[in-house]
Amino acid sequence: MKTIIERMVHRAKVHEIPGSHAAEDSIAFEAVVDGEVVGRVEASHRERTIVIQQLEVLPTMRRRGIGRKLVRAILNKSQLLSVDRACVTTGGNEGFWALQGFRPSCDDQTDQYPQCLMTRTVPPIVPANPFR
Numbered sequence: 001m002k003t004i005i006e007r008m009v010h011r012a013k014v015h016e017i018p019g020s021h022a023a024e025d026s027i028a029f030e031a032v033v034d035g036e037v038v039g040r041v042e043a044s045h046r047e048r049t050i051v052i053q054q055l056e057v058l059p060t061m062r063r064r065g066i067g068r069k070l071v072r073a074i075l076n077k078s079q080l081l082s083v084d085r086a087c088v089t090t091g092g093n094e095g096f097w098a099l100q101g102f103r104p105s106c107d108d109q110t111d112q113y114p115q116c117l118m119t120r121t122v123p124p125i126v127p128a129n130p131f132r
């Protein structure tokens with residue numbers, strides 16, 4: 001039987017924060033459960049790279065899939081922006097980022113974005129086949 005918290009997380013809604021494009025290249029999403037904000041992610045994009053600057057889930061709501069939902073929301077948005085690379089600037093929780101497909105940056109990438117610690121590709125949106 002599912003616990004109350006598992007049912008709450010199932011209802012967690014992730015949406016883009018209105019006005020988060022105020023600084024043209026910035027994006028933010030928040031996760032809400034029963035009207036309460038339980039997590040937030042912020043990123044900015046330059047050229048074809050999105051840089052995730054901040055991701056935080058309330059301590060009482062961690063390890064329930066909310067961080068993963070927030071990262072997925074940023075990656076989905078990145079596809080719409082024709083971004084092909086995502087990187088994360090803040091240290092710690094490398095295990096979490098590895099599970100989201102991020103790998104330690106290599107030297108040529110850190111030259112361009114010295115703050116990037118881990119990076120991954122963002123696959124392009126595959127257009128639907130009109131002949132199917």
Ligand SMILES: CC(C)(COP(=O)(O)OP(=O)(O)OC[C@H]1O[C@@H](n2cnc3c(N)ncnc32)[C@H](O)[C@@H]1OP(=O)(O)O)[C@@H](O)C(=O)NCCC(=O)NCCS
Pocket residue numbers: 053054055056057058061062063064065066067068069090091092093094095096099
């Ligand atoms: C890192 C953080 C955002 C993860 O959020 P979360 O909601 O607990 O993560 P999820 O429940 O979506 O975890 C997704 C997967 O990562 C794993 N995971 C979560 N935190 C992890 C960690 N610190 N180390 C290793 N694995 C981790 C989960 O077990 C889960 O694994 P699964 O796919 O096999 O089930 C959260 O711990 C946090 O807010 N930490 C403080 C702020 C911070 O350090 N942010 C990151 C740098 S910006």
